[in-house]
Amino acid sequence: MSQSNTTLRIELQFSGGMELLFDNQKTIHAKVPAFFPLDDSAEEKHAATIRDLISWTASNLLKERPELFIGADGSVRSGILVLVNGADWELEGELDYELEDRDEIVFISTLHGG
Amino acid sequence: MPGATDAKPTKPLKNPCNLCQSVRAILKRPKTGQQLCKECFFHVFETEIHNTIVDNKLFNKGDRVAIGASGGKDSTVLAYVMKLLNDRYSYGLDLVLLSIDEGITGYRDDSLETVKRNRDQYQIPLLIVSYKDLYGWSMDDIVKEIGRKNNCTFCGVFRRQALDRGAIMLNVDHIVTGHNADDIAETVLMNILRGDLPRLQRCTSIITNDTSEDSSGIETSKILRSKPFKYTYEKEIVMYAYFKKLDYFSTECIYSPNAYRGHARVFLKDLEAVRRTAIVDIIHSGEALSASVQANESTKLPTMANCTRCGYISSNELCKACLLLEGLNKGLPQLGIGHTTKIRRMAEAANLASGLSSPASLSSSAASGAAEENIKVVTHIKDLGQLETMPSLDSV
Numbered sequence: 001m002s003q004s005n006t007t008l009r010i011e012l013q014f015s016g017g018m019e020l021l022f023d024n025q026k027t028i029h030a031k032v033p034a035f036f037p038l039d040d041s042a043e044e045k046h047a048a049t050i051r052d053l054i055s056w057t058a059s060n061l062l063k064e065r066p067e068l069f070i071g072a073d074g075s076v077r078s079g080i081l082v083l084v085n086g087a088d089w090e091l092e093g094e095l096d097y098e099l100e101d102r103d104e105i106v107f108i109s110t111l112h113g114g
Numbered sequence: 115m116p117g118a119t120d121a122k123p124t125k126p127l128k129n130p131c132n133l134c135q136s137v138r139a140i141l142k143r144p145k146t147g148q149q150l151c152k153e154c155f156f157h158v159f160e161t162e163i164h165n166t167i168v169d170n171k172l173f174n175k176g177d178r179v180a181i182g183a184s185g186g187k188d189s190t191v192l193a194y195v196m197k198l199l200n201d202r203y204s205y206g207l208d209l210v211l212l213s214i215d216e217g218i219t220g221y222r223d224d225s226l227e228t229v230k231r232n233r234d235q236y237q238i239p240l241l242i243v244s245y246k247d248l249y250g251w252s253m254d255d256i257v258k259e260i261g262r263k264n265n266c267t268f269c270g271v272f273r274r275q276a277l278d279r280g281a282i283m284l285n286v287d288h289i290v291t292g293h294n295a296d297d298i299a300e301t302v303l304m305n306i307l308r309g310d311l312p313r314l315q316r317c318t319s320i321i322t323n324d325t326s327e328d329s330s331g332i333e334t335s336k337i338l339r340s341k342p343f344k345y346t347y348e349k350e351i352v353m354y355a356y357f358k359k360l361d362y363f364s365t366e367c368i369y370s371p372n373a374y375r376g377h378a379r380v381f382l383k384d385l386e387a388v389r390r391t392a393i394v395d396i397i398h399s400g401e402a403l404s405a406s407v408q409a410n411e412s413t414k415l416p417t418m419a420n421c422t423r424c425g426y427i428s429s430n431e432l433c434k435a436c437l438l439l440e441g442l443n444k445g446l447p448q449l450g451i452g453h454t455t456k457i458r459r460m461a462e463a464a465n466l467a468s469g470l471s472s473p474a475s476l477s478s479s480a481a482s483g484a485a486e487e488n489i490k491v492v493t494h495i496k497d498l499g500q501l502e503t504m505p506s507l508d509s510v
Binding site for chain 1: 129138139140141142149187348349352353356364365366379380383384387
């Protein structure tokens with residue numbers, strides 16, 4: 001099984017304070033599974049979406065205080081902005097956006113004081 | 115995934131900008147749902163702030179204006195945009211940056227480094243005023259004394275005065291702050307929940323002046339305060355900073371859980387999810403409520419006078435900052451926290467016994483040498499002369 005079929009190269013960026021939850025890393029080059037759910041016995045698999053990426057990131061990369069990253073319904077906490085390849089995810093289908101190899105996903109927290 | 119297969123990003127101009135139609139949109143505006151490309155977003159964002167400034171006649175040509183700068187996203191974008199609009203539209207403003215150093219190690223010292231970089235990047239002079247110099251106590255000192263409960267009360271009361279004191283040192287006519295539409299809507303909610311009508315009035319006005327409604331004729335501060343971002347959404351401020359690659363500091367204050375505001379904020383975001391206009395609706399309802407408070411003469415708002423000790427504007431004999439300081443310096447930090455009227459009565463009784471006029475006599479209730487030392491600075495802002503020794507304006 002070749003690596004390229006099963007994982008996607010995704011560049012994750014964290015800013016606006018989001019990086020503090022990820023060991024102060026502003027950029028993480030991640031190899032994200034291309035299909036979910038990960039459970040091998042799952043009958044039907046679907047191509048990875050941002051919804052999958054968020055929970056995968058929370059279980060694999062997040063270092064602390066998951067409640068500051070994860071919100072209701074498997075989304076990010078309200079107040080976190082998400083960009084997909086430089087554009088507001090609200091223009092890209094939000095949680096249902098299907099990831100592609102070499103996508104760049106940015107998470108920006110708006111929650112810190114001004 | 116509905117529509118996922120026929121909407122690959124490779125397709126040219128999947129989401130054209132609603133304005134120029136020729137470039138890919140990068141932002142969906144929270145206010146209108148409009149989708150905009152980067153350049154059109156910058157233009158609309160800046161122009162709306164310009165219109166807010168012009169429509170509300172915030173400034174006069176030649177005004178000297180201090181930008182309250184914390185190094186955070188809002189004030190960083192404010193400094194950048196004020197500079198840009200001042201140049202673009204020839205406002206003729208003399209801009210300065212004013213920062214407050216609360217004395218919080220690991221938080222404010224780092225954010226002040228950001229402000230210093232902003233000073234150099236935007237070529238705007240900077241003055242930093244510290245709690246330690248103004249009041250004799252840094253927030254680190256205060257937290258050591260009183261713990262983490264209630265320390266935000268001290269910080270909030272001290273900051274408001276500190277900004278005014280800094281503005282006096284800078285000889286400015288006007289202070290602008292980075293409060294945005296989301297902040298104001300949160301504050302409206304909090305003030306409604308507390309039934310705080312005076313603050314409800316103040317928080318919705320785009321421009322305030324401590325003495326404007328004071329019929330007593332006593333004036334402490336003629337300095338105007340305004341919020342050019344009153345109608346600017348937080349999401350757009352953050353996106354603007356991101357796309358402009360502005361340098362801002364984003365760490366939460368180490369002493370402030372700010373739980374109450376946090377809940378108001380989450381509630382607001384939930385409302386916004388089901389009703390796009392929730393934020394402007396709440397600002398509007400705050401304005402409508404304060405208009406009806408003003409119209410209803412039977413609703414008594416506190417009359418403003420001046421603090422007998424430091425001269426700052428106050429609705430009581432002692433302003434809140436002097437009351438809090440007295441508590442700190444006497445080793446009774448509860449003074450001024452909680453039920454203010456009751457505690458004021460206690461303080462006044464204590465002062466009658468020990469003689470209010472002489473600060474030295476305060477030591478009678480706090481015998482330690484350390485307390486004695488602190489008492490030397492109890493007069494804080496009374497001594498405006500002392501401010502001459504403050505760090506001088508750090509020009510570029």
